[in-house]
Amino acid sequence: MLQRQGIEVVAEAPDGHTAVELARKLAPDVAVLDVAMPRLNGVSAAHEIRRASAGTRVILLTALEDARFVPDALRAGVRGFVLKAQGADDLLHAIQEVCRGGLYVSPGVSQAVVDACSAAGTPIPDRLSERERQVVQLVAEGKATKEIASLLKISVKTVEFHRGRVMEKLNIHDTAGLVRYAIREGLIAP
Structure with missing residues (x-):
């Protein structure tokens, strides 16, 4: 068309x-x-x-x-x-x-x-950076830390840092919580 x-x-x-x-x-x-x-x-x-x-x-x-x-x-x-x-x-x-x-x-x-x-326009305390959103999406897609590091061309330690920071910002304590957040925010399809 x-x-x-x-x-x-x-x-x-x-x-x-x-x-x-x-x-x-x-x-x-x-x-x-x-x-x-x-x-x-x-x-x-x-x-x-x-x-x-x-x-x-x-x-x-x-x-x-x-x-x-x-x-x-x-x-x-x-x-x-x-x-x-x-x-x-x-x-x-x-x-x-x-x-x-x-x-x-x-x-x-x-x-x-x-x-x-x-x-x-209203401040949102848990707003994620671009890199944090990328890490959350890849975690929610089931990617391993090493694979995420390779895809994003960053170190494993940096992936772990971003993941920890996201979990702290959002008060999430496990991977299942990150997946729920990613679905709710449209980072991945349900």
Whole structure:
């Protein structure tokens, strides 16, 4: 459908890390990412893509009308939010608007975006850093500490530090709690 509208799909990625590498290599005009991508969620991948390929605009797809991720996504440079249930036409409109330099929000998620941005002005003591969110996502996906260190190109000690800091910030005492948090916050799909 997109190709009939003059949009060329240059690549598809099974996970966030691959999406970042492809964006770095291909420098597409637009990257469409799923919020709940494995290995590196859509918000974290958007942040990395904007650093690796500054000209690439990012659109996030979400299955949820819950938009708690929106303030972080906006800080990461995301220019569009599309609710998967809205269909292909909505994605097409988002791509066209973002290519024109605009911001696009699906009608089904717009109120949640406004609510999330309004709430973002209130200080949240347990707000996680980008790296902490990445570690939580990978822990929740069942990755071992050494594997997380390798994926993120950091030391095992640094992974342990981030995991401990997250657990302290969120008052979580076990891995199951981290998994529940990751699901609740949309870092991984349930």
